[in-house]
Amino acid sequence: MSFAVAVLSLVDRLPLTAAGRVVAFQLAKSATSVAANYRATCLARSRREFIAKLGTVVEEADESACWLELIERRRMLPTDDVHRFLVESLELRNIFGKSLATARANARKTSTSPLPHQITR
Numbered sequence: 001m002s003f004a005v006a007v008l009s010l011v012d013r014l015p016l017t018a019a020g021r022v023v024a025f026q027l028a029k030s031a032t033s034v035a036a037n038y039r040a041t042c043l044a045r046s047r048r049e050f051i052a053k054l055g056t057v058v059e060e061a062d063e064s065a066c067w068l069e070l071i072e073r074r075r076m077l078p079t080d081d082v083h084r085f086l087v088e089s090l091e092l093r094n095i096f097g098k099s100l101a102t103a104r105a106n107a108r109k110t111s112t113s114p115l116p117h118q119i120t121r
Contacts, residue, residue, distance in 0.1 A: 003092060007031035007064065007085055014076055023076065027067035033060040034092060047107050054100045061093035 011028045014020040037056045044050035068086040072079055 001035045003064075003085075003088055004032045004035040006088075010077070010081065010085060013081075014071070019074065020076060023067055023070060023074075027064060027071070030060045030063040030067060031089075034064060038096075047103070051100065051103050051107060054096060054103060058093055058096045058100055061089050061096060065089040065093060 008028060008031070011024045011031075014024040034057055037053055037060060041050060041053040041057060044053055065086055068082055068089055071077055072082050072086065076082075
């Protein structure tokens with residue numbers, strides 16, 4: 001959530017050109033999607049749904065990195081302002097990517113055990 005909030009502040013500073021508006025819209029969508037899909041992951045109803053939603057989180061973090069890299073390359077904002085968000089998006093992608101790999105490995109080991117956050121009675 002903090003990544004999404006911070007990136008939205010950055011998006012508000014992008015130039016009001018045709019390119020700036022396109023990139024702003026796409027970055028706003030992908031950065032906020034990281035937060036929204038992570039929340040959905042936490043409420044997954046099955047291991048399969050958990051893995052699928054976590055995969056979406058990884059994809060959206062990577063897409064955010066793509067748009068941030070484009071902003072840097074086009075020099076739409078000062079590099080120092082953008083680079084820390086680029087680093088954070090890559091860190092999030094890597095963290096969630098490792099979690100996804102673990103979830104997939106655990107799913108291969110057993111397909112009948114409940115999700116870690118599900119309470120069994």
